[in-house]
Amino acid sequence: MTTLSDSFAAARERSDDLAAEVAAQPGRFRVLTGERPTGRLHLGHYFGTIRERVRLQGLGVDLWVILADYQVITDRDTLGRVRENVVNAVLDYAAAGIDTSRATVFTHSAVPALHQLMLPFLSLVTEAELHRNPTVKTELAASGRALSGLMLTYPVHQAADILFCKGDLVPVGKDQLPHLELTRVIARRFNERFGQVFPEPRALLTSTPEIPGLDGRKMSKSYGNAISLSMTADETAALIRRAPTDADRRITFDPDARPGVSALLTTAALCLGSDEVTLADKLGDGGGSALKKLATDAVNDFFAAHRARREELAADPDFAIGLVREGNRRAGEIAERTLDEVRAAMGTVY
Structure with a gap:
């Protein structure tokens, strides 16, 4: 069979x-x-x-x-x-x-x-x-x-x-x-x-x-947990700042027990070309604030050129249509x- x-x-x-x-x-x-x-x-x-x-x-x-x-x-x-x-x-x-x-x-x-x-x-x-x-x-x-x-x-x-x-x-x-x-x-x-x-x-x-959303659930605009490609750097930072983590300062990758922390690690890892466990080890006892800074910087750096190009294209109202x-x-x-x-x-x- x-x-x-x-x-x-x-x-x-x-x-x-x-x-x-x-x-x-x-x-x-x-x-x-x-x-x-x-x-x-x-x-x-x-x-x-x-x-x-x-x-x-x-x-x-x-x-x-x-x-x-x-x-x-x-x-x-x-x-x-x-x-x-x-x-x-x-x-x-x-x-x-x-x-x-x-x-x-x-x-x-x-x-x-x-x-x-x-x-x-x-x-x-x-x-x-x-x-x-x-x-x-x-x-x-x-x-x-x-x-x-x-x-x-x-x-x-x-x-x-x-x-x-x-x-x-x-x-x-x-x-x-x-x-x-x-x-x-x-x-x-x-x-x-x-x-x-x-x-x-x-x-x-x-x-x-x-690729989970920032709260660990499926990434979806309806959940408000998705980082849109069209967001500005400031909008990205604000969204990640509101992402749920937990009180444990030790950063570990555990999607089941720590969905919010793990989702941020996955987001950063994708943009940095790394893996979640390596990033978690580097952050150590840095806590949620250090994790959120890492994820914010990773996303904003990775998509900086994309956003600049997008803004340039959007300036022509006839381009897309x-x-x-x-x-x-x-x-x-x-x-x-x-x-x-x-x-x-x-x-x-x-």
Whole structure:
């Protein structure tokens, strides 16, 4: 019987082989990645995904980034600020080092041909397969109420996001492997039923670090525990100053017993390229004030250039929206081309 650990080991081996292929011939690959624009991007986004996008693009991979504004419809609290969130995300992408002249950055809602793929794709999956998706299961457990049709079909929407541009490389963490597997299933079933149109995208496993918020919980804007990339040095210092620690002056790394102290150590370690235990040993009996100073200085030094570049870009009010409009145009052209191939394969050209 195949265990979960066996499955992951096999996925890791395939990912290592893929990484070698990418390094040897990066121009062969198109990566599709992105996020829901529900708020300002923070350290979790930077160390979890943005830095990897910059690396892949630097190798020569064709980078496509989707800002999934249609998926924000499920979050009524942030829908009213979606345009602002899109603009801020684009500024952070460019400031982080993504070459926006080569990347295609686009919004969900502006590419109608992408969404037309949903109907044939929905015909290829069962309701049971949708309910097995980790995001759908988590949402159902958290909400305690019936899922909307949009949330239930989220895995198919994600497949359309990847396949409309024939993305064949998707950076994922371990927990996201089931998401990509359903996309591969949809591509395979379409090709078997109608003829070869779509690649089966492959997973590039990323060693995304666990990045807690400043209180030890998951980093989230809703918890007020996230350091946004767009914060000033003073705002960062004020936020870290309010972070919870404890009365023990001896600094140790223990995420379970000392979540606040440990979260600050992780934040500093990421920015300093160190590890939490080494930093804790150096701080010794310095207490919370010394730890907070270390974390503040580490974050502010690491992101100083990012913030300066971001401020420079933000001075041009047309930069972000202009870039998104060009990305939308490019994505629209590719989506129409793919949809034409789908219609031809299905025999629905009139």
